[in-house]
Amino acid sequence: MSKSKSMIKKVTGFRLFLPLACLFLVLIINVIKTPSFFNITIQNGVLYGYIIDVINRGSELVIFAVGMTLVVAASGGTDISVGAVSALAGAVCCFVLSGGEQSTDFYHAPYLLGIIAAILIGMICGAWNGFLVAKLRIQPMVATLILFTAGRGIAQLITDGQMIYLRVDHFKMLGASIPGVPLPTPVFVAIIVVILTYILLKKTAIGLYIETVGCNSKAARLVGLNSTMIQFLTYTFCGICSGIAGLIITSRVYSIDANNAGLNLELDAILAVALGGNSLGGGKFSLLGSVIGAYTIQALTTTLYAMSISADQIPVYKAIVVVIIVTLQSPEFQKMRKALVAKISSGKTVKEAA
């Protein structure tokens, strides 16, 4: 009896329990709704299927979530500018490659230059956010609000309010697939970003530093960590991630629409982090949890689309999911649950004693 109880406790206490449980729940609903959910077919040497679609479409979200996880862990705040920054990065990339023309069939500048420009602009945006948060001690949400408001405006300034089309097959590869490779390219990009970040966090002490700063930045400073620098770096890193995601988003549609690129993705990224079992108050974090969370969100989105719910209406369901998750996570709810459990178990012991 008690053994099974402790077993349950162990399972539910496992850090990744919540994200995995949610993912399974969404997948099971999907299988019941559409039995062909796990079917994978091969067309023109590329894998097709719902599940591939989820993994493919979830790539940007995973990249966003990686950056967001570190920001949340180090500063206890969220970076709401990621979507706007990705649009800006995409705009810069397109502008560089198209040489300022609205529609082009060939590169006006080396491809690599476009990539570097996008990542660099992401980095600069991240550094600006980091400067405001870490150095000037401004609340993260408000500091990133500036770029959230201005990012798309600046992007439109660069593109002159027009969409820039890059009809080059080579440019589409990043968002679609490389000939001869069965899986879409974004999947590999996401995996590379996750693995590199994971190695960076686990093989060096940076991961530990971030957790320490997130738990208590003053204490971290007293033990000799440069809290300001670490927070600054997490925001810069988040900016880089936004830049990379922006490249994928742009490449998918081989054009940039500054108004809509990466729209509302900041919510999804925050949601992924929360769903991954990470406290939004900072401190301990699990990168893997966020990645699972991101795929769960994407699966949820795909499911809702499959249930023919329009893109405008999806936020309602996502909002409900967020509220449920954060309520379950909140310390007040935990207290209430514990009090309830204690009441029940004390009632039992009284009965047993009698």
Added chain:
Amino acid sequence: MNKIKKMEGNQFLLMITILLFVVMYIVGIVVFHDKGFTKTQVFLNLLISNAGLIVIATSMTMVLITGGIDISVGSVVALTCMLLAWMMENKGIGAVPAVILVLLIGVVFGLVQGYLVAYMKIQPFIVTLAGMFFARGMTAIISTDMISIKNETFLSWAQAKMYMPFGGYVNKKGIIVNPYIYPSVVIALVILVLIFIMLKYTKFGRSIYAIGGNEQSALLMGLNVRRTKLKVYVLDGFLAAFGGFLFCLNTCSGFVEQAKGFEMEAIASAVIGGTLLSGGVGNVFGSLFGVLIKGTIETFINFQGTLSSWWTKITIAALLAFFIILQSVFAKAKEKKK
């Protein structure tokens, strides 16, 4: 002594804002005097087109003073407009019951958000972020098409011009045309004054400041922090719906993309008006000037003619950055004094 200095610092921020507005307006008069920027009506138009935003910015200021934030307001405005249009046009409900119903929905919305923030202790930002997406999504669920309001009662409210007894000018036909405002402006300003009085002179208002200043001390002082916060969010939900109603009087329509980015404008107005984001400090009149500055920038862009609308966003963001940095410098200076 310390208190006086603190007040000076905050007053200083407000002074900068007012000065900025005056300077901007004078610049506008100098640059655009040939296009009629000097007319009283131009100034009144600032109030007319921003009546809803004034109410929203006022309630945002109140929430910011508690140390919280509400980014759902823009979506609530859209939901309000859509509900009003949908109820009056598609369901044939009268204008008065429709407005009352919408305000009630605002209260319920605030109640849920307030409960989650105050009693579940979830970060206000996350709660209202969810609220923002919920309200926007609900708007889309009601209707994805644009609904124009043709209800006569409603339109009569929207078009009731109130002429000013002064500031008129003689038009080409030689008739004196007095500048006018709509009732929505008067209502918005009355709400602003009421909230100002509430914050300054009532027990509830003072406890809002106390909680924002230091929640722990407020709790130790015996204030009911949770209930006060809940009340603030309920009032905020009500005012968001009310702001939406005033906004709707201007646009007379409901559609999904309406009032997008409204929350950012409200927050920016409050911050530009000297409200500290860390809570405890703020003045609704500052927020009024914040709104007016935003309106002036828009008027500039309208008058200039060739600049695109995204310049508004960039300028507001730049102003926001400037004021936030200024605040942080003040905060650091205060810390050093201690």
